[in-house]
Amino acid sequence: MKYQESVIPQMSLIEATKKQFEIVDSITKEFKDNEMFHDGDRGVHPIYKRPRTTAKVENVLASIFGGDQAVLVRGSGTGAIRSLLSALLEPGEAMIIHSAPIYMTTKETIRMLGLRTEEVNFNDLDAIKQNLPHSEAKVFYIQHARQQPIDTYRLKEVIKLVKTINPEMIVVVDDNYCALKMHGIGVEVGADYSTFSGFKLLGPEGIGVVIGKSAIKTIQQRNYSGGSQVQGPEAMELLRSLPLAPVSLAIQSQQVEVLCDLLNKGEVYGVKEAYITNSQSKNVIVELKEPVAREVIERSKAFGAATYPIGAESRFELVPMIYRVSGSFIESTPALLEYGLRINPMKAGAETVIRILRESLRRE
Numbered sequence: 296m297k298y299q300e301s302v303i304p305q306m307s308l309i310e311a312t313k314k315q316f317e318i319v320d321s322i323t324k325e326f327k328d329n330e331m332f333h334d335g336d337r338g339v340h341p342i343y344k345r346p347r348t349t350a351k352v353e354n355v356l357a358s359i360f361g362g363d364q365a366v367l368v369r370g371s372g373t374g375a376i377r378s379l380l381s382a383l384l385e386p387g388e389a390m391i392i393h394s395a396p397i398y399m400t401t402k403e404t405i406r407m408l409g410l411r412t413e414e415v416n417f418n419d420l421d422a423i424k425q426n427l428p429h430s431e432a433k434v435f436y437i438q439h440a441r442q443q444p445i446d447t448y449r450l451k452e453v454i455k456l457v458k459t460i461n462p463e464m465i466v467v468v469d470d471n472y473c474a475l476k477m478h479g480i481g482v483e484v485g486a487d488y489s490t491f492s493g494f495k496l497l498g499p500e501g502i503g504v505v506i507g508k509s510a511i512k513t514i515q516q517r518n519y520s521g522g523s524q525v526q527g528p529e530a531m532e533l534l535r536s537l538p539l540a541p542v543s544l545a546i547q548s549q550q551v552e553v554l555c556d557l558l559n560k561g562e563v564y565g566v567k568e569a570y571i572t573n574s575q576s577k578n579v580i581v582e583l584k585e586p587v588a589r590e591v592i593e594r595s596k597a598f599g600a601a602t603y604p605i606g607a608e609s610r611f612e613l614v615p616m617i618y619r620v621s622g623s624f625i626e627s628t629p630a631l632l633e634y635g636l637r638i639n640p641m642k643a644g645a646e647t648v649i650r651i652l653r654e655s656l657r658r659e
Contacts, residue, residue: 311545335527348527362506372492375503390434498533554645586633
């Protein structure tokens with residue numbers, strides 16, 4: 296299958312069920328005396344310097360992902376990345392990034408923080424070996440999900456190589472779309488820090504997560520004011536969503552594979568080829584025989600599909616999503632703008648997606 300090597304292995308349903316149990320086990324070690332029934336406190340607690348409940352939820356997150364510490368921040372995944380990079384780097388300092396189209400909000404973060412970047416092809420381990428010893432960068436920044444269809448790098452392998460060459464290099468992983476899906480996020484496979492959005496784990500809007508080492512304290516200090524804090528009730532809402540995420544996401548992953556198989560067997564007229572990518576979330580990229588992608592997207596909403604994201608796997612996104620291929624993918628493969636669809640079944644079965652596609656591609 297096209298780009299098969301780019302697909303990142305995801306937890307099976309059995310593995311996701313085990314992860315659910317592990318999350319609940321971690322919760323029981325931190326929340327006792329029926330505290331899970333409480334909504335949580337607000338304000339800058341004199342001991343914790345943030346809501347006590349928020350601190351307890353952060354302890355659970357650190358435990359779940361095997362990190363030293365965790366902090367909840369405002370601004371979802373983007374806010375997490377910005378908070379962390381601003382704590383690690385001063386304006387003018389450099390970080391190494393993958394030589395591929397970069398996610399738009401990450402690009403803006405680099406600009407607004409005044410950071411320099413050094414591009415290296417992460418798909419080529421020899422390129423990393425050649426460039427790293429001569430680099431002035433303090434941070435090695437890697438996106439867990441794919442930036443382009445041809446990406447094949449393995450996160451753990453790249454992190455291990457970086458740490459072998461330069462143990463002092465700070466490795467930061469953008470784990471958006473990968474937390475509680477893949478077999479471990481960045482900090483679980485050797486990175487110093489991981490960032491991701493709680494919104495993509497069925498949590499409330501606007502909450503980001505940073506897990507890692509000493510820079511966590513810097514982030515907490517910079518967000519000291521009450522208005523900057525993630526309040527206890529918000530933290531509890533995120534915590535209650537976490538056990539529900541792994542199994543739900545594993546079922547979704549399963550239906551992505553079923554859908555791709557059905558499309559390649561000719562279930563929908565007008566489809567040239569379908570393949571799975573991790574372009575942000577795991578989804579099916581459909582290449583059409585004719586340049587009618589925009590028309591199909593527009594028609595599909597009349598048959599029940601969502602045609603734009605809210606958080607791309609947020610709690611609101613139940614119906615299948617049929618929309619344009621991601622900006623970074625279009626930048627690397629421009630023809631996908633007219634010929635390509637990005638489809639995520641969300642909480643639907645593959646047969647629902649097939650029905651909607653048939654209706655949307657039908658010529659009257």
